[in-house]
Every structure is written in C-alpha cells, then in structure tokens.
Amino acid sequence: MRISWEIGGPQGTGVDTSANIFGAAIAAAGYYIYGNREYYSNIKGRHSYFNLTISDRRARSISSTVDILASFDAETVFQHFQEVKGVIIYHKGVKGTSIERVQSMEPEIQERLTHFLKSQGLGTTVADALKYAESKGVKLIELDYDEIVKKTADAVGVPMSVAERAKNTAAIAASYALLGLRKEYFMDAVKRTFKQETFVKINSIATELVMSTVKPMFQLRELPKTGKRIQVDGNTAVAMGKIYGGLSFQSYYPITPASDESVYIEAHQEVMALDPETGDKRKRPIVVVQAEDELAAINMASGAALTGVRSATATSGPGFSLMAEGIGWAGMNEVPVVITYYIRGGPSTGQPTRTSQADLLFAMNVSHGEFPRIVIASGDHVEAFQDAIWAFNLAERYQTPVIHLVEKAIANAYSIFDVSELKLDSLRAERGKLVESPDGEFKRFKFTEDGISPRVALGKAYVFYTGDEHNEIGHISEDSENRTKMYEKRIRKLDTADKEIPEEERLKVFGDQDAKVAVITWGSPKGSVLDAVEQLESEGTKVQVIQLRMFNPFPKSLTKKLLSGKEAIIDIEGNYEGQAGLVLKLNTGIEPTHHILKWNGRPMAWDEVYTGLKSVLNGQRRVILNGGA
Amino acid sequence: MRISWEIGGPQGTGVDTSANIFGAAIAAAGYYIYGNREYYSNIKGRHSYFNLTISDRRARSISSTVDILASFDAETVFQHFQEVKGVIIYHKGVKGTSIERVQSMEPEIQERLTHFLKSQGLGTTVADALKYAESKGVKLIELDYDEIVKKTADAVGVPMSVAERAKNTAAIAASYALLGLRKEYFMDAVKRTFKQETFVKINSIATELVMSTVKPMFQLRELPKTGKRIQVDGNTAVAMGKIYGGLSFQSYYPITPASDESVYIEAHQEVMALDPETGDKRKRPIVVVQAEDELAAINMASGAALTGVRSATATSGPGFSLMAEGIGWAGMNEVPVVITYYIRGGPSTGQPTRTSQADLLFAMNVSHGEFPRIVIASGDHVEAFQDAIWAFNLAERYQTPVIHLVEKAIANAYSIFDVSELKLDSLRAERGKLVESPDGEFKRFKFTEDGISPRVALGKAYVFYTGDEHNEIGHISEDSENRTKMYEKRIRKLDTADKEIPEEERLKVFGDQDAKVAVITWGSPKGSVLDAVEQLESEGTKVQVIQLRMFNPFPKSLTKKLLSGKEAIIDIEGNYEGQAGLVLKLNTGIEPTHHILKWNGRPMAWDEVYTGLKSVLNGQRRVILNGGA
Amino acid sequence: MVVPKVWVPEWNDWCPGCGNFGILNAEQQAITELGLTHEDVVVVSGIGCSGKTPHFFRLPISGVHTLHGRALTFATGIKLSNPELTVIVNGGDGDQLGIGVGHFVSAGRRNVDMLVILHDNGVYGLTKGQASPTLRRGEKTKSLPRPNVNDNVNPIALAISSGFTFVARSYAYDVKHLKELIKMGIKHKGLALIDVLQPCPTYNDIHTKEYFDKRVYKLDSDPSWDPVVRKPEEEGEKMSRAILKSLEWGEKIPIGLFYQNELVPPYEERIASNAPSYKERTPAKTKIEAEGKLLTLLDDILREKEI
Amino acid sequence: MVVPKVWVPEWNDWCPGCGNFGILNAEQQAITELGLTHEDVVVVSGIGCSGKTPHFFRLPISGVHTLHGRALTFATGIKLSNPELTVIVNGGDGDQLGIGVGHFVSAGRRNVDMLVILHDNGVYGLTKGQASPTLRRGEKTKSLPRPNVNDNVNPIALAISSGFTFVARSYAYDVKHLKELIKMGIKHKGLALIDVLQPCPTYNDIHTKEYFDKRVYKLDSDPSWDPVVRKPEEEGEKMSRAILKSLEWGEKIPIGLFYQNELVPPYEERIASNAPSYKERTPAKTKIEAEGKLLTLLDDILREKEI
Numbered sequence A, B: 001m002r003i004s005w006e007i008g009g010p011q012g013t014g015v016d017t018s019a020n021i022f023g024a025a026i027a028a029a030g031y032y033i034y035g036n037r038e039y040y041s042n043i044k045g046r047h048s049y050f051n052l053t054i055s056d057r058r059a060r061s062i063s064s065t066v067d068i069l070a071s072f073d074a075e076t077v078f079q080h081f082q083e084v085k086g087v088i089i090y091h092k093g094v095k096g097t098s099i100e101r102v103q104s105m106e107p108e109i110q111e112r113l114t115h116f117l118k119s120q121g122l123g124t125t126v127a128d129a130l131k132y133a134e135s136k137g138v139k140l141i142e143l144d145y146d147e148i149v150k151k152t153a154d155a156v157g158v159p160m161s162v163a164e165r166a167k168n169t170a171a172i173a174a175s176y177a178l179l180g181l182r183k184e185y186f187m188d189a190v191k192r193t194f195k196q197e198t199f200v201k202i203n204s205i206a207t208e209l210v211m212s213t214v215k216p217m218f219q220l221r222e223l224p225k226t227g228k229r230i231q232v233d234g235n236t237a238v239a240m241g242k243i244y245g246g247l248s249f250q251s252y253y254p255i256t257p258a259s260d261e262s263v264y265i266e267a268h269q270e271v272m273a274l275d276p277e278t279g280d281k282r283k284r285p286i287v288v289v290q291a292e293d294e295l296a297a298i299n300m301a302s303g304a305a306l307t308g309v310r311s312a313t314a315t316s317g318p319g320f321s322l323m324a325e326g327i328g329w330a331g332m333n334e335v336p337v338v339i340t341y342y343i344r345g346g347p348s349t350g351q352p353t354r355t356s357q358a359d360l361l362f363a364m365n366v367s368h369g370e371f372p373r374i375v376i377a378s379g380d381h382v383e384a385f386q387d388a389i390w391a392f393n394l395a396e397r398y399q400t401p402v403i404h405l406v407e408k409a410i411a412n413a414y415s416i417f418d419v420s421e422l423k424l425d426s427l428r429a430e431r432g433k434l435v436e437s438p439d440g441e442f443k444r445f446k447f448t449e450d451g452i453s454p455r456v457a458l459g460k461a462y463v464f465y466t467g468d469e470h471n472e473i474g475h476i477s478e479d480s481e482n483r484t485k486m487y488e489k490r491i492r493k494l495d496t497a498d499k500e501i502p503e504e505e506r507l508k509v510f511g512d513q514d515a516k517v518a519v520i521t522w523g524s525p526k527g528s529v530l531d532a533v534e535q536l537e538s539e540g541t542k543v544q545v546i547q548l549r550m551f552n553p554f555p556k557s558l559t560k561k562l563l564s565g566k567e568a569i570i571d572i573e574g575n576y577e578g579q580a581g582l583v584l585k586l587n588t589g590i591e592p593t594h595h596i597l598k599w600n601g602r603p604m605a606w607d608e609v610y611t612g613l614k615s616v617l618n619g620q621r622r623v624i625l626n627g628g629a
Numbered sequence C, D: 001m002v003v004p005k006v007w008v009p010e011w012n013d014w015c016p017g018c019g020n021f022g023i024l025n026a027e028q029q030a031i032t033e034l035g036l037t038h039e040d041v042v043v044v045s046g047i048g049c050s051g052k053t054p055h056f057f058r059l060p061i062s063g064v065h066t067l068h069g070r071a072l073t074f075a076t077g078i079k080l081s082n083p084e085l086t087v088i089v090n091g092g093d094g095d096q097l098g099i100g101v102g103h104f105v106s107a108g109r110r111n112v113d114m115l116v117i118l119h120d121n122g123v124y125g126l127t128k129g130q131a132s133p134t135l136r137r138g139e140k141t142k143s144l145p146r147p148n149v150n151d152n153v154n155p156i157a158l159a160i161s162s163g164f165t166f167v168a169r170s171y172a173y174d175v176k177h178l179k180e181l182i183k184m185g186i187k188h189k190g191l192a193l194i195d196v197l198q199p200c201p202t203y204n205d206i207h208t209k210e211y212f213d214k215r216v217y218k219l220d221s222d223p224s225w226d227p228v229v230r231k232p233e234e235e236g237e238k239m240s241r242a243i244l245k246s247l248e249w250g251e252k253i254p255i256g257l258f259y260q261n262e263l264v265p266p267y268e269e270r271i272a273s274n275a276p277s278y279k280e281r282t283p284a285k286t287k288i289e290a291e292g293k294l295l296t297l298l299d300d301i302l303r304e305k306e307i
C-alpha cells in the first residue's frame, strides 16, 4: 500500500510545519512515511515542496505521480498539476492567476508551461491547468482560504493577519480528511505543534471548517504499532550515529545540506554516557566548532584526532573541494578522521539545495599523491546512522581519513522506522592499534606487516607528525629507500582492509540471485530501485540488485562472483558519467551494459526507475531520467 | 655516445654554478647535455647533486651509473660511491671522515651505508668507501683542495676565504681534463660566469693547477654545430612557451618546483611583440601577481580570463589541492584558464623537491561535480614549450580549464636542443568562439550542437557568470530541464574535443609497430624509456612505445588499435598504482600486463628502465625501481 | 556594443524588507549618476544572499557571481587585466570577513583600484542565520541555539590595519548617504571599503531597522572630523584615530568616511612602474595573435638561453 | 610515560647564523624554566624554514608539523580536545600572514589559550626568498627581481584588531628577552602572539642583525608604558595606543609587550559555559567505549525523535 501526498508553497510560508503536522498525524495512526523536501537556494519566496509516501511498512522512496496535491498558491498548481493522478486541493482565489504573473517562477519554467498549456489548446491561468488535470481524471477540491482565514479569525477574535496560517492547516486538514482516518490523530498533532493556546484554537477551527466538507477517498485504517519508532532525516541520522559512536569533536563551516548535522550536534553538546569506572551515568561534552572555513574545519578535526578522540567534520562539495589539502595531510599522517560528505548538485556552487551523486570519483581521488582514502556510502536513514559508527571504526582501524557519502536526497529526506532496526546493541567501537599506556620508545610510523602502526594520543608519549615524507619516528626523511617503504606501508593498509573487511559488508544484495539481469546502484536511489524491482518481480521479471556500500577498498571478488553470467548489468545512479559503473570497471573489468542516469537535481522516484528499467529491458542502452519539479 | 658525469656537495656551496660552467664548456665543444638536479627541501647544508649526460646527439635521460664523480665533501663520496663505474675525484682532506661524523646525512642513510660497508668487511670512512670503489675498478683522483685554495689565494693575493670556491672549479676542471677537450672552452665558460676580474683570476689559476695534473681518459673531439641551440630547464621551457603563446596574466603563489616559472616570467614582464595594425615591434606587458595563496592564484587567473586575455597559473600538488574549488568554478563557467601542474612527491607536503607522477588521477578528477577537465602531459623540454601553447588553444577552443602536467624531473632538469626543434612557425593561436564585436543579445551559455557557446570579453557586452547552475544568459536557474540540458552541454564539449583533436596528436608512437611488446608511458620517463628500448632493439628485441600526451579526452581508438594483439603491455610510470594504466583500462578496457614503477622521488634512469624491461621480459609482473641517491 | 532592446531583470528573491534592497538601489543610483554604462561596470560578488546582487541589477551591467569568500580574487584578476573597467565587489560579512578574510587582508596590501561593498548583517543569511564574524560575543540572534561564542571582527579597524585606502561605513536604509559614499568610493584611486549596516529582518532580530535608526549618526556632522590623509606624516595618527572611532558601538554608531589616503599608489601604478607598456597596452587591449599567427617575438628570450 | 633513554635530536639544517636558532633556544629555555615536560607541550608549526622548528627541539616534546598557513587550525583542534596541553605554534610570516592570514584573524575571534611565535624574516625562506607579507613596499631583498610591489601587514596592529589578547614583539638575537616573553605568553590565559624579528642572513640582506641591533629598543624602558587592560573601559584606548606604537618603524623599533587583555574569556571557558561537563571531562580524558562497548546513552536523543 502506498499513497503519495505533496504540499507546496513559497519558501518561508509554513510548508514544512504543515507537512510535519500531517506526517505526525499519519504516523500516529500507525503508518510509515518517507518524505522528501525540495527547495530553492533561497530564504523566502521561491517554490518549495514536500513529497510524502504513506505506507503500511517502512517506506523508502517517493513516487513521481501524486495522489493528493495540497496547494495554496498558484505556483504550486503550475509546477505540479501534471504530476497529479488523484486529487488537487487548491485555493479558489488563485484560479485566475496566469503564469506570467507568477514572478517567482523561473523564466525557463514559465516558458515551458506556457508552451505546454498552449499545445493543449488551453490558456495560461491556474484554471486552465486545473482543467487539464480534470481532463485526465483528477478530482479537484476547491477551498476558499480567504474565507477560512476570515471565519477563523472571527471565531477566535483575532485579526486576519494572525490567523493567516490557518490556510496551511486547512490544506492539510483537507488532505487528511481524504484518507479516512480518525480526526483525533490530526488534532493531537496540531496541538503538539503549536504551543500557544490561540494558535491551537485557530488551527482547530480551520480544521473543523474543512474536514466537514471533504469526503474520504481512501479508506485507511489505524494500524497496530509495536515497539518504538522514530522519524529522522539524514542529517539527524548521521548526527545521532556519530554521537552514539563516541564523537567528541566536530568542526564545520555552514553549508547546505551539511550544516544541519552540526547544528543538531551543537544543540546536543552534552550527552549522557556511562562512566566505565563508576558505572554512573554522567554527561560528556562534545566540542563543536564553527570554523572560519572548511580548510580550518578539516584541520581542526585532524588536530583533535591526534589527541586520541573521535573527531569528524561534515560538508558538501564546495567545502570538500577546500578540504582536499587537509585530507592529504591526514592521509600522510595516518590520522583517523571522518568526513561526512553530503553530495549536492555541482560543479561549483551548482544547485546547493538539490541532490546529486556526481562527487564519487572526486571523493575517491581527492588530493594529490597516493594514500588510502576509504569511501563508504549510505543508502537510507538506518544505514546513515550505522555508517557513521562504521566510519569511525574504519578510520581508527586503518588510521586514514574515511569519507562517508550521504546525498542531499537522504540528508533532507526523512523516514519513519522502528528503533530496533538500528540494532544498537550490535554496534561496537573498534579503535584499532590505539595504545593507552605506551612504554619504551614510541615509533608512531613503525613498519609493520599489515602497514598499520601503533598510535598514541598526544601527551602520552612524544611523537612527531609531518606532512613531509618521514621515517618511523615521524621526522622528515628524504632518503629514497625509506620513501619507497613508508609510501608503500601507507598504501598497503588498503590491502589489509581489503582482507579484513568481509566483502559482504561492503555491498548488499537484494532480489533474485539467479536473475539474468543485475542492477548496481548506491546511495539514495536504493529505495526506489528496490521498489521498482519489487514491482517488476510481481510482474514476473526477476532482477538482482547490488547496492555498493564501500568503494575503496572495493568488494572485487564478490561483485565479480555476483555479476558473472549476467546478461545485463544495469547501472542506476544520479550522475552523467555512471561513476560507480566506472569504479566497477576499474576494479573488476566488468562494465555495465546499460545505464539509468539522472542529474537534474531531483531524487529518483521509484516509478521512473521502474519505467527506466522497462525501457532498458526493451533494449535502450542509456535512459536519462528527468522527473521532479 | 654517452658519458655520465655527476657533481655533489652541500646545498648552497656552488654545486649549481660548477655544473653550469662545466656544462657550458661541453656545450661549446658541440655536445648536447641532459642534466638533472637533486636537492633536499633545504636552503643550506643538505646534500645536492647534478647528474649530467653528455652526448653527441640530443640527450634525454640520465644514467644510474656514473662515469665521473666530482666531489669535494665526504657526503658526496658516501652517497654516490656505489654508483660510479669510472672515476671518483675527491678531496684528500676528507679521507678520514667517517659516516657518523657526516651529520647532514639522514640517519636512515647512515645506517644503511654503515651496514653496507661493514658487510664488505670495511670501516666507515671515506677511505673505506673509496677502497670499495677501487676494488670494483674505479679510478681515484685525489686532489688537495685546501692546498689548491691556498696556492690560488697566494697567487692572486687574496685571503683564503675569498678563494674558497676555487675548489669547486678545481673539481670541474679535473673532470673536464678527463674528457680530452680543448682547454679554451672551459676557460671561456669560467670567464662568462664570473663577472669580477679577481674571481676570473682565482678560477683560472685553480684550473691551471689541476688541469696540468689530470690526464685525459675519454678522447672527446669538438663537434660541428649547425643552427642555434638553447639550454633550458622545464620551468623555463614552459614559461617561454606561455609567453610565445600570448600569456598576458599569470598569478602564482611560491611553491617548489613551480615558482621558478613565474619568477622567470616576472623577470620578463615586458616582451616584444608585433603590433598587427602598424606592423611595428612594441613591448607588451605581462601582468604577474604573487597571490596570497593558491586559491587566490587560480581565481585571479579565471577573473583575468573573463576579460578575454590568455591567463594562467602554475603550482604543484599542495597548491593544486587548494585550487580544486576554483577549478570547479572555471569549469562551471566555461573559463579558458591554464593550470601548469608541476608534480612533486606527495601526498601532502611529501617530498617537495623530488619528482613524482602520482597526481594524474587527482588532476583528472579534481573538484566536485562533473565538467570537462582537459589534461595533457609533456615528456621533454621541447614538448613542455609547445604544450604550453597547446594548452591555451585547448582552453580557448573548449572553454574549460586545461591542466598541463609537468613533473619535477622535467622542471628541474635541463637539456640542450636545436631551436629548430621548437617549430616556432608552425605553432598558432586558436581562440575558438571568442567574439570580438558582439551584436544583438549575448547569450554566453547558448545551447549549441557542439556544446560550445560564443564567448566575449567583459566590457564588450553585458554578460553574467555564476558558479550556480545557470540558464543561457548566465543567471541562476534551478529548473530541472534546464539543468539536464546545461549540464550535458558542458560535458558534451569533451565529445567535441574528442572528435576534433586528432588522436595522433594525443599520443606519440615510437619503436617498432609490429613488436609483440608494447610499452605505455607518459611524462618524464619518456627519454629513459626510449633510450632503454633503443638498447633492447640493438640487441634484437623489438618494442613499441606509446607516450600518452592527453588523458582527457583520451585517445581511445588509436590506443586500442595500437595495442591490439600485443603479447605484453608494459606500463612504465612514476607512481605506485600505475595510474596511466588505470586510465587506459577505464577508457579502453585494455589493462597493462606488466608494470615498471618507481616512487622514491628520483627520476628513472635509462639503464634501470632497461634492466626493468629485461626483468619483465623474463616474466616479472611488477618491477619496482629504486635508483638514485 | 549591445544596448538591450528589452531589458528583462531577474526576479529578486530577497526577503521582503531586506536591507539588501537599499544597497542595490544605492548602487544603481550611483552608477547612473556617474554616467557609467555596461561597458564600464562589472559587479563581482561572493556567495550568500548578498552574492546574488549582480543578478538583481535593473541596469545592464555585467555580473560575476563567484565563490564564497573569493570575490576579491576574481575582481583583482579582472581589474588588472582590464584596468578600464569599474569593478565593484559585493560581499557578505561571512563571505568577506569569515571564509574570505585572508583575501580581504591581502587585498589591502595591493590597493587595487576597486570598491568593496560589505553587506554587514551579522548573520550567514543564505545558510539560515548562523553567526557571522560581525556578530558580537554573547549575542543570540533568532536561529542560534546558544549565544554567539566568538568575538567579532571590526571591519573598519581590520580594513585600515590591512591597507585599504578608503574606509567608510553606511547604512542600508539611508540610500542617499550610501549612494554618495559609493560614488566617492568608485572615484577613489585605490581599494575602497564601505561597511554597510544591513538589517536582515529574517534572521537578525537584534540589529534591526529600529535598532540602527535610533543609533546611527553621521561622522561629518562633526565639522572637525577630517579623515583624509594629506601628508605622509599624518598617516599614523589618522589611522589610529579612525580605529579608535570605529570602536564606538553602542548607543551611538557612526557612519561616514573613517579614513582616506590617496598617497598610497594603487597596484596598477606599481605594475606600470615596472612595465611602462602597461599604461597603454593593457592585457585586455593587446592583441596576441593575428589570424592565428602569434605576435610575440621570442628572439630576445631565446638569445638569453643560447649556448 | 616514556622518558627517552637516549634522546637523539635531529640534525638542524637551518643556514648558519639564521635567527631561527635564537628562537629555538628561547623556546627551549622557556619550556625548561617553566618545568614543562613532554607530557605537557605540543609544538605545532606551519611550512617553511620556521615550520621545521618542532623537529629540531633538543628536548623531548611532541611536534606537529602541519600545512602551509594552517598551523593555527590544527593547534585549535588539539587544544580544545585536550586543554591540558600547552600548545605553542611556530609559523613564518608567509605562513601566518600570507596564506594563513585568514586563520590568524579568525583565531583572534576565539581567543583559544595558545601561544603563536611568528618567525618574522621578511621573506619566504624555504622557497628561496620571495617577499613575505612583512616586507615593505619598495624594499628589494637579495632574490627579488624588482622592488617589492606590495605593502606590508603590520602583525601587531593586525593581531590587536583581530582579537589576540597578548601581543608582543621580540628579537631573535635577544634570547633572554624572547624567552621571558615566551614564558609570559604561555602563562597568559588566551591567545598570545610574539612577533619575533628574525634575521634571515641568506635572503634578507636588508633586515639583518646589524640593522636590528642598532634600532631595537625595549618598550618597558619607558616606565610609563602600561600595555595591560585592567578595566573594560581601558580597552579601546590601550588598543589604539598599541597600534599607534606599532607603526613606529624606522630609526627605532620597539620590542616588548604591546597589549594584554585577560578580561576576554578564552574559548575554553566559553565552551564550558555551554557544556559544564567540559571542565572535568575533556574529550581527551573521556572514555567513549569499554572493551568495544559504546558508552554513550542514546535514550534521550531517541526520545526526541519518537513518533
């Protein structure tokens, strides 16, 4: 079961809050939700929207078609009417608004929509767009928000400006009414959201006004809930994972879509922890520093790591570009530091608030010279949490920077899932060769079989670090033989990692192993791919899915084994070049036979992946997806 | 014919000057020279040395064995005695010096040498090292520099401290005497070097003192010279190429081994040029800015390029890491900017004064997001000159940053060659779609078939640039359809380039095309590889050599064609991973079967490549070279 | 040169009431009053709400919207290659004094003839209101979880210490005052800074219009205030007096010109003194090829290396 | 804790006569006299001749030789994670005031309790003598092809404008003076700068030992010189007086303490005021796992997100 709901409006007019109230009500009724947020790189005025998938089991993707569209402005209708298959809720007052008058819409979009409506023999007003939708079987629900606001204001006895947001509530109340669920869940959510009595009143009245007029279209019933569930977005999932994993120092410079993670940690600067000596619960601090730039951020994090603490930073493309030099220093000095890399649209400033998977190759090759860069990627919110801890373990075991990739489509999307899925008790800390009480002369860069030397916190022994090539002590060395050995020692850690980390942990396999068709994918498309493949399976087409989770060291043997004998290998990812496909080729010699790619900044919807797969199965080599307003 | 000569001594004691005088004398006698300079990242006191190959045709590589070693300190003997096959010239006064007492030698080296000498049943003094050499058939020439200095000082009537450097001259005079060439060439070189009468006198006397005592071992004769010859190092070759190519703005931040290029240009801030209107010769300025860091350097260069001028920067690894973000902006804004990337030992600060080829993959993948990065690499000094112009042409034709790779082993090496080899008249400027006098509305990012839009200088039309995704005008656009198209337009330029640039220009083929064995290589190993292959051929083994000159867009079809049917493909390069081999694999699916690799910071000598090839031909898969002190 | 038939300005997506509107208006008026056209003016900006400035002009100028913190570096490249252009840099306080402060200080050492307009709103606007380098320690604006832990930088003192030769402050809602200073800043020979107090009604609920309206006063209301260095000897004293003045921040906040020193030669003059040909043949004006033939003559350079 | 049986110091490869030797000696003496050991001291450095300082210590301390211009950022991470360490930063003038000047200014806003020793030699030593940011315009040191075209930054004025709370100058060949200042700088609660005039006999043939020997004089030779801020009201005036003093550069060059202000709380205190547990359980002292079991309790955090 899946219902796709969408709400839109100008940035800064309460779209988020409305989506949250709506979601909370649905969740209270026992449903799972997957939500994606789209917004411009702008503070107020540009079009933003939330797309929610409601499901009776953990939801993991959005749809490109919309069952219920809740709108209160003209632009939302214009930007989305073509997507809707079910119902459009709209404001009576905007029907006459024509495209030309919606200035916040970019000229490219205006032009395209005008062209489209004209090609349909229609004019360019909201009414025309609605007429088109209606002709496709979409049901229209007209609300007069002005009237609702007025009535509400009158009823509560406040000026209309105070009751303004009642229209938001009206839109979600209408949506909710369509579902057929009990009103109390909604009312509770409203109450929980608005602290002030007046606002609760305003919104309750608006709800009543609307609910009475809208008839249910979907017959949803309350579902039983067992165990605890949480709702988190990707930024929070990573933050929580880091905190649980023992993060003690985080430095960052504000950047979309990474900084929400750091701001969350800043707001949780003290967390409860067991004192292993006394067994007591005591607070421990997490130092969070807003640095002056990303160069400072990575280097502060490396400095902190040298004191033996778990230390990290978080950024996105532009910041990561600036971190290149610092990451190289960390590689050279075998510093366990974690960089959470939120991928957004590039190159350059690109599309700061849109998603992308185009930074994989850069992450894998960042900075000059050769050194191990461990790169992992999460495919959903549960993984985002767990991988944050995995990243620390890898960093400390292999004493090298670990780059944890999380795309905007995960960071700013959220899902509801059972806490039990986090498997908290099975997650452990691996600190590698960290020496607590050194004795004897300490050689920080001692030559060892596995390439991993003992490590010690600054202050516990005298040690030397330098970005220059160095000897075992950590002093500069230009000797050619030491160079050959020390250089190799560092890189050999990747072989050790390759031996030690089970390949099964570096990828996940889904679907039918014996299928003739395999899909490789990574990161945020995971959910959509799995949903699309499930649909194909239900139609009798079997597909194996390989979700790549670690790119370096790459799970060579296992992918080779899994992909051997496949008739088609379909690479599904959010970039132009098919970067993971290239990494596969580089590591195994196996090349994807087909590609489904998308780089328009919007996440992959499950149904466009499904259609894409159909096209591929019909012989198309390269399918470019372009869904999403 | 090839003679290998080497001179060493502490940094800052005149090793360079001595090598130059010696080289000038040899050149005057009609010989060609290839010289390589090795030095520590240090100003004074550490061991540095020059290795010169003397040849009767253009020389292109060094040897790992030395025919004549000229030394005046103990360390030079210690660091090099094992390399010498011919003669060691040394100072009587250091014979008793033992390894332990040479503090400037790194502990790793001291240990290794001590171990070696002891294993030979010898002590640890210079005399012991010399004894070892002698036992291997090396001839020893002992000079008493102290006495020479004293005699010289007395003869000229100056204090001994003033005549100090006479010992340098003595060492090279002895070397020169061994060659059997006419004394005048040497004397002339001395006179040209020292402007002051007294110094000329000092050095002349020292020369006389030594020459009379040393007998010729090589019977070199004066060679005829036709046409003009120049002696340039890689930094200068690139600088000259840029200037000839029309460079008008260069920004840089000091860094080894790049900044000598900029300093050279700074010293030639005005150059003569034809005025195309009047036909007159008039000076034109080149603006050279020492920036505050490399972020500033790349961005200043991009800013300058927007005004329609040919603009460049030069750096090495650490600086390039810092330029990542700026290069992305240039890619996004289709700015023709040239980055000369001098590769030195990484990662991080690494080995600042040593060579490396480990930055190829980073250069090809620099910065987040997808955009065309054109990457070319020079293999010798003539190419370095020509490629500097090629880089500008590519940058302007394809409106994208061009990264020109030059390694330290080229930058700080020099060669003598005939000016005619530069083919000055055949080198032309291609400025692509630069519009001089725009009319009508100017769409800087107009969609076109080939992905290349018209370009115009700031001030000639109103245009907009932004690192955000943009529409054809250059204004920010987040529209998903524009995104898909504009993104593709930029990348499609690579396809255009791939179509337009003959693959024959992107690689060079040497040796026997029908050979069963192929070598791929790039950059500085070129000369050594060719010399090694020539030797193999003279012994009856045929080898084809492919020198890769452009990595992106890669000459796919031609390499495929050239490599098809080979029994062995040997990848020879100066890094650990075999990066060019990986690029080959990525682009053609063809994988090197063997590797000869080196990452100890020293250039490949032709004879170690030769030995390496022999090992490969005997079945060894991976040969690691480690020659060079 | 193209004069646009129909000039379609971009839709301006700043928040209603944002101080940036005042800055944009003042800039437009100053450019118009100085008679500058799109052949003359290039507006360079960093990243932030302020960074969008060039896109929002309702005059046909060229705009170069660069990277966060790097506007000054691009501007330097543009100006030195084509010194005939009037280059105006718009940057946020985070942009210029946070991530970009290294370039800010270093630009002072060069004194390139440009004008920097600092959009000083105390917050990182576009990334949702984090503290910017001009927010004072202990201040807690709307979206901070806790009071600001960093001390602020004083843009006036920093600019003067760094070598800017025209240092002024204005206020976004006093468009006329700002416009006049912009005109002066453009005409000034050397690197000019105008620190513009710019209320951000969305995130900065401390330094609001109301806050400034009652505090701001004009330096030149005191007839004895003379910020111009006229003799080298005056330099030190005028500098330190201006810095002392810039520390005045509380019930009264001075706006106007704090310091001007045209005795320091701009970078363009320094280049020309090394390369006199720069005076007439700037890079942008010099042809380097004619129909593909390279025009530079290499003879002298080759001769130096002949052996 | 290991006390080295045989301490083998690295061979020091600075040029003979380099001012860096004096700085190193003063540092060593200060550390010894303060009774600090290798458990306490971490010497952090940038890149340059000066950057090699930690390797050349003849005391067993820990050394972190970082990146060009970035020493302060690494040092900040080290100090804030383990505030019990004494962190001393050694940086060149190019390192701290050129490529690293952004961090220099920003560090002032935090006032982390560390000491920065600036090796001020007027040149980029390790890259063969280009002009550094402290070289004055028009000066032509040995390896410059032309007189320097950039104005200099004044480290004292810049540090004060940026928020450093202890700002001093010393001279590499007056080891005793420098040593005393280093001890004061280490003891100072907050961010301290000592600008050390450091002759580079190899590349700087203007600012030589002879040059300084006859110019340098001690600030405290004037008994009325009181650079310490004791009341908040004094701040502005002591700042601008110190800046004015720092402009004195010619026949006489003052050394000594220019400015000190312990009224500004160091960053560590600011953290502790937000997170009181930081006072006792610093990151470096807090265990995050016991035999692999993670010790952080997630209940509260999960509860916030429960739905």
Ligand SMILES: Cc1ncc(C[n+]2csc(CCOP(=O)(O)OP(=O)(O)O)c2C)c(N)n1
Pocket (backbone or CB within 6 Å): A253, A254, A255, A256, A294, A318, A319, A322, A349, C047, C048, C049, C050, C051, C068, C091, C092, C093, C094, C095, C096, C119, C121, C123, C124, C125, C126, C127, C132
């Ligand atoms: C390298 C880099 N880091 C971070 C960002 C994210 N970012 C965009 S705008 C901004 C801050 C804007 O603040 P300010 O400069 O004060 O401008 P305002 O929005 O207040 O005008 C930041 C941090 C970026 N674009 N690039």
Ligand SMILES: Cc1ncc(C[n+]2csc(CCOP(=O)(O)OP(=O)(O)O)c2C)c(N)n1
Pocket (backbone or CB within 6 Å): B253, B254, B255, B256, B294, B318, B319, B322, B349, D047, D048, D049, D050, D051, D068, D091, D092, D093, D094, D095, D096, D119, D121, D123, D124, D125, D126, D127, D132
């Ligand atoms: C990012 C980067 N750019 C450039 C360099 C090259 N570099 C090494 S030392 C140095 C300058 C040193 O000057 P300074 O900081 O004054 O130190 P000094 O040698 O004079 O002590 C430079 C530019 C580098 N290591 N890293």
Ligand code: SF4
Pocket (backbone or CB within 6 Å): A043, A044, C013, C014, C015, C017, C018, C019, C020, C049, C050, C121, C125, C126, C199, C200, C201, C202, C203
């Ligand atoms: S966030 Fe602030 S600075 Fe940005 S546009 Fe809105 S009001 Fe202006």
Ligand code: SF4
Pocket (backbone or CB within 6 Å): B043, B044, D013, D014, D015, D017, D018, D019, D020, D049, D050, D121, D125, D126, D199, D200, D201, D202, D203
């Ligand atoms: S170059 Fe200058 S600063 Fe560097 S070691 Fe030599 S004398 Fe000292």
Ligand SMILES: [Mg+2]
Pocket (backbone or CB within 6 Å): C048, C092, C093, C094, C119, C120, C121, C122, C123, C124, C125, C132
């Ligand atoms: Mg701001």
Ligand SMILES: [Mg+2]
Pocket (backbone or CB within 6 Å): D048, D092, D093, D094, D119, D120, D121, D122, D123, D124, D125, D132
């Ligand atoms: Mg210096």
